[in-house]
Structure formats: C-alpha cells, structure tokens
Amino acid sequence: MDSIKKSLYANPINDRKLIRPVAYLTFAVNWYFGQGAVFGYHLINVFIHFASSFLLFLVISLLLKSPKSPYNNSPDVYPIALLSSVLWAIHPIHVQAVTYIVQRMTSLSALFYILGIYFYLKIKNTPSKRNQIMLLFGILISFSLALGTKENTITLPATLFLIEVIFFQDLKEKRTKRVMLWMSFSFVILLAVLGLTVFRDPLLDIFGGYKSRDFTLPQRLLTEPRVLLIYLRQLFLPIDHYFSIVHDVPLSMSLFDPVTTLPAMIIILGLIVFGITQLAIRPFIAFAILVFFIGHSVESTFIPLEIIFEHRNYLPSIFIFLPIAIGIQRLISSQSKYNKSQIKIAAIFLLVLFVSVGIETYNRNKAWATEFGLWNDALKKAPLNARPYQGVAAFYKYRKEYKKALKLYEATLSLPNISSLSRSKTLNNIGNIYRETGRWDLALRFYRNALLSDASNRLARINLATGLVKFGRFDEAMKHADMLARIANDDVRVLNLNGFILYKQQKFDEALIYFHKGIELEPLSQHLLVNLGMTLSRMGCFKNAAFFLNLAVKYHGMKAASYFSAIQNLSIFDKKAELNTMVDRLFTRFSIESIQLALTDASNNQDETVFDPEIVSCAITDRFNEFPHEFE
Template structure:
C-alpha cells in the first residue's frame, strides 16, 4: 500500500497546485529573482556562476535557494513555469519524506520496534501507513501552504523544511538500524542526516534549531524520557549543541545581541512590542490551521501590535494559552508521547521566527514546518474519536476535499501581481504597502491613472518618498508635468535624494518652462552619478538651448514648437505675457489651454482658471470672475480657495448675507488663513456681522 499512498499524495498535491504554473512573480520574487538581483541571472552553467549565485545572491546565507533560482533562470529566464515546477516538486518530496518520518514515529510509539518503552496511550488500531497517509494528505493540500509553495521566493521555506525532515528521517531510521545491530547502514544514514542538516541550514537560518530537535526526538522516542547515561549519547548532545552555537554565530555574529537589536532600527516596532505581539500571532497561526478560508489568508497582514501585556487584552490571554499548550505538552509527555511531541514541535520550530529577531511580524509560510506534527496529532485524534475506521476516514477525506478546494481558490489570487495585490488591498485596507505594490503593478502595465489612485491611497495612510517618486513618473507619462514637479520635490524633502529623482525633476521642470532650474538639477544628478553621461548631456543641451533662444518668451515659443501637446509650457508663456503687461495675449493663451485640456489635468486646469479670474477681476468684469469661480468649484468641490474668492466677491459688492455664507463654507472646507480674512479689504462689508466677530474669537 505504501506505493499507492505515495502515488495518491503526489497526484493530490499536483492537482491542488495545477493552476499555479503560469502565475507571475510577486513582491520579493522581483527583488530576489528578476530585475533586482543580477547575481542569480546565470547565463552559463559553471561553478563560478553557481558560486556567485550562492554567495552574492539576495538574501544572503540562503545558498541553496539562490543556486536553485540561478538554475531556473539559466533554463527558463523569467518564464515562471520552471520555478513553479521546482516549488511543487519540493512540496511533494517534503510530503514523501514526512510520510516515512510519520510511519517511523508511529511504529516507535506503537512499540513495534521495541524502542519506546512506556507512557504512551494506545494508538488507533490502524496501520502506521494509513495514519501517515491521511496526516500528510491533509498537510499537503492545506491552503495555508500556498504562501510557501505558490510564492516562488518562499522556496526558501519549503526547501529548508524538506532538508530538515530528511535529516531527521535519516537520523531516526539510522537510530533504529543501530539498535538492531546494522551498524554500517546506520553510519550511512547518520552521514545522510549530517549532509541533509547542512543543506537545511544552507537553505534558511531557522534550521539552526534542527540539532536541538534531533536530540529532543532521541530523548522522547529512544531514551523514553530518561536521563542520558551513555557517554556516546552525551558526546552527540555536546556535538549537537556545538553545531547550534556555530550556526548561531555564523548568522548572528559574535555579538548576537547587537545584531538582533540593530534590526529594530529599520522597523516600526520595538523588541518588547514584537515579543508580545508574537503571543497573539502564534495563536492566530493555530486558528489558521483549523479555519484556513481564503478570506483569512494574505501575504501582507496588517497585524495590530501589542503595546503592553494587557494592550490589547488578547495579548495576556494568548500568552496564557501558549503557556498552557507548553504545560499540556509537558504533562502529556509520559501519558501521550505523540501529542506531547507534536505540541513541542509546533512551539519549538516557531521559536526562531516568532520571538526576538526583528523580522516581519507575521507570515503564513512560517507555519510550513512547525505545524507538520500537528497534522499527525489531529489524524490520530480523529481515529481515536470514531470506533468505525470508515467514519474517521470519511471525516478526513471530507476535510481534504474542502481544504483542496480552498487551496485551489487561494491559488487563483496569485494569477498576476494585480489580482494578488487587489486581494491584499481588500484584506488589509489600513496598510499602505499593498496599495503601493498594487499601484506599482499598474504602473508597470502603463495604467497610470489607476496607479495614481492607489498611490494616493497609500500616501493617505503613510507618506513615503518612493511613492512620491513613482507618482512623479506616472504624472509625467500622462502629461501632468506640474504635478510631477510637486511629487519629485516631495520625494526630495523626505530625504530621497538620488540621481534618478534629481534627473526626473529636471525633466519635469523643463516641461513646464523652468529651464534654469532644470539645468541646475541635471547638474546635481551628474555630480551624484558621474558614471551616467545622460545627466551631463541633458544639462549641456539645455544650456545651449537657452544661449540660442536668449529671452524667456522666445525659449518658451521654441519649446512649444517642439512640444505642441504640452499645455504646461503654454501656461508658462501666459504667465510671461502677464509680467510683460500683455493681459489680452495671456488670456487668449489661458482660454485655449482651458478648452483643450478640460478638467483632465486638474491642477493645471485650476491654475489656469485662477489666472483668468484674476484677469477678469482686474478689468472689473466681476460676473465673468464669478462664473469661472463656480466652474472651479464644479471641478474641485473640496478646494476652499474658490469658496473664499466667491465670499470676497459678494463682500466687495455689498451682499453681506451671501458673503458670510460662502466664507462659512470656505472655512468648513479647510480655509485657515485668518490673517488674510482679517486684513482683506474686500470683506469690509461683513466685519460688523455677528458671524465675523464670532469667527475672530473662535480662531
């Protein structure tokens, strides 16, 4: 039956993930595999290229996953089929190793090999193969595994688990053979244990706890929870602890405390906040084990922090729950060895990623390894609950079918980066990063208007300089050069001072006729990155242009001739006409711009409208000014400036009631310039009103 079980596991696992082979790169896939990591872009299959991928690939110390990404890239470049094929293969191989580990563990607990002597509640009268099959089947198709399987770069999580389980399996089988006097086979398997353990550590750092769990397994299932008395066993304990310390020093350095604390300088939470929050996260992981609907699964959780043991109160209850789980595991150690070990396995394998190290608060792929023995525990408990084997099998098969459907549904979310981040935005509406990533995905697709919508959503939650920079790029592409300038300036003000920001700001300034400022920013960019000749070239071209055209008006006319579709340049020309005392020419330019762009470029439209209002007001054409101000309110109903100007208009003509009403609306819309209100002569007619007096007192 073993062969049939393995075949069924492979078919079931493949079917659940059959809709992922063409899903796209998402989030850190881009950072670690595609454009941001040339170290894994292997173009020749050589030892040097493999070494470069292992040592220089990001993230560092993930040697084997980085090598596997490089090999994938060599054979398929950025075609995701090969990457998903490898990920699914790793998932299936892990399932097979787990199947054999569960069998060996169950045989030890049922004393078939005579090595587990006491303190075990009797197992169901079902073969170890059957129990192992159902446990692995549920684990294999569980929706929570999608983050470790479908998310390409989290091959790191699945690969470390595969080698971790293989290492423990080699140890267990080797130990059984050693008990039976098959020394040669045992030595071979122990060697396999060491090699697999090294591969696990070369996949991800959380494998550092493997030596501890090998010793823990030895104590539970071979030493029968008795004191280690053999010198040989004590030697292995010492070796295991040495390995653990060496691994810790390799990844954390000789000053691990400084390394751990320094990680928090890049985080929005402190060490105590993280530790307290993790109590709730661990309990949340357990809840996902039993309620893994797609609506609860997300890559980028907006998980609320804990600020004190009782803030929120669930921190305390979850802390007590974890203590209770640990206490239950200790209590059951001599009464129900398997359940005890499963609980310790869960808590212990979460220890590295869910304790003091300053990494992200929560990721579902962290459940991949720690929950494995919980599936065996649940399977055993289900068979204990039902006297009839077929009833227990039926319950587990029903669970498997439901979980498979949910996993298949969850995998649809990964179809593209846009579908993925759209789902994340719905589930984490108060977190800025999903909005940023959705906007960037839309920007790559050149859906700039939609990208700008989500960038603004992100900024409303938390300003970020890169968001401003990306907004500038989008605004330039759709011709909103004035808005692009503002976006780049905001990025610079938030200390995002890079050659790219300086260079793009220079281009945007040139597009609105600010040629001298553009030259200055091109020169700044060239100084910051002299290896890029384009910045210096653009500065020289612009200087030659200014020397050739000489006057601002002529420069603008020449630029407009080169870029007839750029209304921002024509607006700049209108401003020059105003300075030259040519209001009629300025008005004609503004009117053409207004008719041409409509309200599509909102900022430019309002700027032009405001200049036209001023020109009408100067000429005493108040009705035309009022008409344009009302058009401004139609386009920008939340802009307090237009409400204020209408209040001023009515104040100037002595219509006190209307003036007060519009001034009240302006203030409600956010107008805050009290000094302007107090000194504006056009509001003289309303100064003696009760409303105005109350307003001055309130302010």
C-alpha cells in the same frame, strides 16, 4: 553555465559570501533550461512539495514505530501517518510556500530538514555500525543542504534532540534526566555557534535591520505572540477568508496595547509549558506543540523580518496534524467495534474533510493566479494595510492607467496609522507617475514630500536628484548625491547617480571614479556598464569603451539602450564593419517599430540618457538605407 556558477554567491567577484546557494542554484538551473517560462519553476516547486509530503509520511511512520510510542506494534501506523501527512500536504496555508516561486527556499529547506529527521530515525532502527555511519553522513549532508537553502533550518539539532528525548529515552529515570539536561545545554551551545556561523555579523544583522523597518525590536517581540495565534487559527480553521499575502496586524505598543497582547503571550507560554509537561504522558501532542514553536523560533522572534508571512508555517507545521490523525483513528477504531456502519460514516467524514480543505487550497491558488488578483484579494482582506493598495496601484501604473493608480495611492495616504516608511514610499510612487507623464514639477514636489516623511528613502532622493539634473540644477542634485554617498557608499545606485551627474557636467574623469567603483561592486549592472563605457568613449578610449559596452550587449541584450550605446561608440570612432554588425544584431533582436519607439523615447528624455539618440539614429538609418530588404 555562467549563471549557474554565479548563483552560489551574493557577488561572484568581490563578495564571496554564500547566500542560500542551494536555493539559488536550483533557480539558476531552471533559468538555464527555461529562462523566464514559469512552468518549469512551478513544476519543480510542486515536485519538492510532493517529495516533502512523502518523506513526512515515512518519518511519521517511523515515529509511530519508535520504542516509546504506544503504536509501535499497531496496524494503525500507516493510516495515521497517511492521514497526518495528507492533511499537511493539501493545507491552504502552504500555497504561499509552493505557488510563490521564490519561496522554494522555504519548501526545499523543509525537504532537507525532513530528510535529516528520516536519516536520524533510520539510525535508531539500524543495528549495523557501518550503516549508522553512512546515515550520520546523510544527516550532516541534509543539514548542510538545508542551511544552504534557508537559515531557519538551524533548528534541526533541537528537533532531533526532542525526538531522542520523547521517543527513545525513559524520562522517568533520574540518570536520563541528568543526561538530557547536559545534552540540552550542549545543544544550546551548538546552536549559538551555528548561529554565529550562519548569520553573518549577527548583532549588526539584528539591530541594524530595524533601521529599514517601521517597527522596533520590542514591538516585534510583543506582536509575534498574536501572530502565532493567527497562524494556529489558520491551521485549524483553513477558511479562505483568513489567508492573504498581507494581514492587518496592528503593532503591539505595550503589554496592554492592544488588549490582546498580554493574553496572547500568556496563551503561547501556556502552550509551551503544556507541551513540556506532556512529554511523558501525551508524547505526540507534546511533540507537535514543541516542534511548532521550535520551527518558529528563528522567524517569529527577534530577527527583523516582516511581522507576518504564511509560508513561515511550512516547516513548523509538519507534525501539527499528527495528534489530530491519531484522534480520528482512535475514534474510528472505537466505534467500528460496536457498529460497522461507523466505518462508512468515518470514510464520508474524511472525504468531506479532504474535499473541503482541497477547495480552500484551490481558492488560494486562484488568488495567486495573477498579480492583480493576488493584491486585489489582499485589499479586500487587509483594507487597513498599505501594501495591497500599493500593489494594485503598481498594476495600474504598469498598464498606464494613471488615474486609477493615483486614486489608490491617495487612499493609501489617508489610511489610519500609516507608517512614515509607507507614506514616503507612496509619495515617491506618486512622483514617479507624474514623472512618467512629463509633469516634472509635480514629480519633484512629491519626491521632496517623500523625503520629508522619511529622510532615509534612498530611492526618493535618487529620483529627486535625477529630476534636478533634468532642469540643469547640478549643484543641488550633487548635494543630494553627496548626502547619499556619505551614508551608502556601497550602494551601486548611489555610485551610478554621482557618476551620472558628473557625466552630464562633462566631468568625465570624476565620473569615471564612481562608475569604476560601482562596477567593482556589481560587475554586470546594465546601467553601470553603459555609463562607464560611454564615459570612456567620450574620453577617447575606444577599446576600453567597447569592452564594457559589449558586456552590456552580451548580458543585457534585451534592453535597446545597450545596443544604442555600443552603436554610438562604434560610430564615433568610425568602425564601419563592427558598426554594421552591431546594427544587424539590433535588428535581429528588435522590430523596426520598437527601435523607433525607443529612440523617440530617448530623444524626449535626453537628460536621462548618456548616449546621443541623434548619432545612434543616423548610424541605424545609414545601415537600413544600405540594405533595406534585409530588415523587412
């Protein structure tokens, strides 16, 4: 149950800030029941998508029955609602929101968003004041759950306001127009207040976030209209070729670079203006257009997020197929009056439509079946983007196929217009390959080159400092560690690095300060628990050392290094009974072969560890020799 409680906070001890607690709570429950088995996560994601689709059907039905709808007494309500919601449900653009496990944040927040709309529409159709109050509480709870899942649902009041304006008010009356104007102003104030509440330190979040991006705020604002047109193409032309986890979208450097920038801005502005002008004439077209842009107003404007991601369309597109469904239903109804065979033709057409869209969705899911397949698919569709190369290369690196990985990283470096951030990341990854193959001289060279490309690359600087420790160049390593500490004194990796360098120099008192500060920021970090425990052990503080090392074993028992450190501490202080128990637990968790392999690896890389593999090996061997039959 601890994991469920801790899921509510970014840092459960020192930073009591809620970070999407509803979404993380569901992940924690999944972990509680199934740990790393992905079936349970996918099952919940599919259920959420099904529930959203069913709720969307109910919402569209209520919209079609609203007073200002031309279909409020029509038998076509349910066929239109069904067609619209099914087209939304099976669309391939939503694969990223449903199949990608972490994007439960997107699908679950949309479920609560749609539920809030449903409660609002029920209020409009409920004469009982008591029921209206209960439904109002339902809206507030749904809105709270949506915000607790993902922040882009802050736009729910704007969507509810739009529903009120289009489907429940007479826009031809002057008094209504004045009331709507004041309500619009009130909603803008409300959204501003909510924004300041939901987005912590908003100006810092917005402008500070661009420091870690390879684009600026103006470039993002200029590029997003082109991205929105890409989304619309994907929605109305659901062809597998158009879908990918990453896309080649050159940044817009000005209104005329590339030349599609200004036309894209004019088209988007034209669509918004068209939607506004059609509020009274073609309400469903206006509603679909305006909800789409309201839905994108958070993630596709000024906030420093990635330029393009398909899952961002999950919520904005909930009503996009409603006008299409209405058009198809009208066509079928008009033709069937004259020729009954038209109904059969229409049925065949709809069947072909559903099957075609379903096949494209199936193909997208096939691409998501494996990590290699996903990045390889992206590499074919976005050959000018660095991320697919890095993704496929990371797969080969994991499989220790270093030649293939290096070839892809080198291809990444030769890409035109590669950003300094991507170049630095790639050079750092090449350094890691040489590090893993024992060629530290080359590794250090690439880490230095990574920093020349982007001096703010913390990971490359940490790797460089760690490599310098291996060669005993402590002063130079400490210079890099101090540089990192000045700009990132709240980064646990930096604190751990400083402590590690001091530990290797046997400056245990000074190392202890850094490890303690790191533990305050991240209480359950495996590296910090082990390093702090071993530092205390070297200082002669057995009980304190045992406390932290036992925590490392408890929370990171899947890593042999946690056991090795605890075993060394018990061995040094001659705690025979506890030592035997810890070794027995080690053999219960790991095979003899994997233990030997881990010890050999630690012996070959002693400069990167804080425990002594020789002491640990002797303690394990003594226990094994004492009762060899127990470990067979």
